Structures are given as structure tokens and as C-alpha cells.
Amino acid sequence: MSLKITEDCINCDVCEPECPNGAISQGEEIYVIDPNLCTECVGHYDEPQCQQVCPVDCIPLDTENVESKEKLHEKYLRISGQA
Template sequence: MALKILEGCINCDMCEPECPNTAISMGEKVYEINPDLCTECVGFYDNPTCISVCPIDVIITDPDRVEDKDTLYQKFQKLVHEDKI
């Protein structure tokens, strides 16, 4: 699954610099996660770093973007390959 930031986000700026895929950016009101770039840190870390640094626990798995670990790893490999081009 990709991750999602809920509207309760306080824009503390903790999550954005932690994302190895640069999937997090400022939206209209709160930070947002681009589901096409989010691998839940698969390929980089054991757990999503944005969730671990969020002080108010507003980052959840997105129920609309269900992806298993293999799919997330394939996305990671594609993103890493595109980065090298």
C-alpha cells in the first residue's frame, strides 16, 4: 500500500526530508504523499520513516492503494532505474 497523510497534519515538516523517494510534498493545506512514488520505504528501510517521525500519527496506509511487499519492491526497482537514466 502507499501511505496517506490525513487532514489532521500540522505541517511540522518532519516527514518530507525523511522520504527516500521524495514522495512527500506540500499540498494545498497539508503534506501529501504521491502514491506513485511511495514504496513505504521498501528497498531502503525496514519500516516507513515518515510514520516513525510523525509526532501526531496522521500517516496511515492508504486503503485505496493496496500493494503487497513484492509490488512495492518492484516499484522501488523501477524508481531507482529511472533515477539512473
């Protein structure tokens, strides 16, 4: 699965620079995560970095974008130009 940012986001700006895939950007009101770029940090880190730094714990799994660890790894390989 990719991750998503909920309405609890306080726009603190700490998650965006932590994303190794550039999946996080400022939306109209809060930060958003592009599910086409989010790999839950698979290929980079053991844990999603945005979740680790979020002070309000507003970045859950996105149940609308279900992907296995294998699919996330394949996406990482495509994004990083290794596939």
C-alpha cells in the first residue's frame, strides 16, 4: 500500500524532505502523497520516514491503494531507474 496524509495534518513541513521518492508535496490545504511514487520507503529504509517524523501521526496506510511489498519494491526499481 502507499501511504496517505489525513486532514489532521498541521502543515509542519517535516515529511516532505524525508521522502526519498519525492512523493509528498503541498496540496491545496494539506500535504498529499502521490500513490504512484510512494513505496513506503521500500528500497530506501526499513520504515516509512514520513511516518517516523510526523508529530501528529497523520500518515496511515492508504487502503484505496493496496500493494504488496513485492509490488512496492518493483515500483522502487522503476522510480530509481533500476528496472
